[in-house]
Amino acid sequence: MQASFTGMKFTLYPFAAFLTVMLISPVSMAEEDSNGIKLRICVEESEFPPFNYFSRVDGYKTHDSDGYDIQLLYRLFTPPRWQLQIITLPWPRCMLEVEQGKIDAAMSASANPERRRKFLLSRSYYYLTPGVVFLKRRFPQGLRFNSLTELAQLGTVCGIRGFNYRNFGWDNSQPLSLSKDLPLIPELLIRGRCDFFLARLEIFSGTLKLMDRDPQVIGLATQAIPNTRPEPFYMLVSRQSSHKMALLEEFNTGVTQLEKSGELQLLLQTFTGH
Numbered sequence: 001m002q003a004s005f006t007g008m009k010f011t012l013y014p015f016a017a018f019l020t021v022m023l024i025s026p027v028s029m030a031e032e033d034s035n036g037i038k039l040r041i042c043v044e045e046s047e048f049p050p051f052n053y054f055s056r057v058d059g060y061k062t063h064d065s066d067g068y069d070i071q072l073l074y075r076l077f078t079p080p081r082w083q084l085q086i087i088t089l090p091w092p093r094c095m096l097e098v099e100q101g102k103i104d105a106a107m108s109a110s111a112n113p114e115r116r117r118k119f120l121l122s123r124s125y126y127y128l129t130p131g132v133v134f135l136k137r138r139f140p141q142g143l144r145f146n147s148l149t150e151l152a153q154l155g156t157v158c159g160i161r162g163f164n165y166r167n168f169g170w171d172n173s174q175p176l177s178l179s180k181d182l183p184l185i186p187e188l189l190i191r192g193r194c195d196f197f198l199a200r201l202e203i204f205s206g207t208l209k210l211m212d213r214d215p216q217v218i219g220l221a222t223q224a225i226p227n228t229r230p231e232p233f234y235m236l237v238s239r240q241s242s243h244k245m246a247l248l249e250e251f252n253t254g255v256t257q258l259e260k261s262g263e264l265q266l267l268l269q270t271f272t273g274h
Helices: 026-032 068-076 091-100 113-118 148-152 182-190 201-210 244-261 263-272
Strands: 003-005 008-010 037-044 053-057 060-066 082-089 105-109 119-121 126-128 130-135 157-160 177-179 196-200 220-224 231-238
Touching (some): 037 068, 068 082, 068 105, 068 244, 068 263, 082 091, 091 105, 091 231, 113 119, 126 201, 130 182, 130 201, 148 157, 157 182, 182 196, 182 201, 201 220, 231 244, 244 263
Parallel strands (some): 037 082, 037 105, 157 177, 157 196
Antiparallel strands (some): 003 008, 105 231, 119 231, 126 231, 130 196
């Protein structure tokens, strides 16, 4: 069973047709592999679609993770060499446990100087658009601003706790009203708690589609932030991991090979629909 949405497709069972032979489910892998290098990787618990999210069955959330990140990991870290465990955690805790070496790596992370000091970064493996979400009825002609400093003069700017907004042009030393989950964005805007919400536009679109909510119906509009570039995303690897270099080499080499063969783009299209 799968759910299709305009502009984005979420595959609720983990097999893409062209990868059927190449991939196995997380459950069967855990059962089959009792040896190999034990590898623990965390993803965002509150979901980061289409890169990681919980599968839906008849509209109900299950406990099974899926998405581009999940399938890429199971494509790259296969037995008998690796014994892979994917863990869903609140993002701040995920980052902390990677820093402490309790977990080997985190997926779908943007970069900033602090993260480059604390972690080892893989090569980038996808890009997102920094943007802002707002109520269309308040700004029917859209927003006119050249920087987030100008935007902050127009109202309260909000973001997600633990997320990095440096690539949006936000000075992290400035106060930012914080929320814990992307799905709360519409309510916070409608209630007037926030005037603007910083969001990666592809992730925000994916979140609404996963919730089966139409942004037009609830009166939301989005706009790319001026003078920004597509934001690269990485795997962050713990400097404390005993197999950090093998992990990095396996990931970087595997992503590059999949990219050259065209399989990486095909895998991404499986979850984005384009």
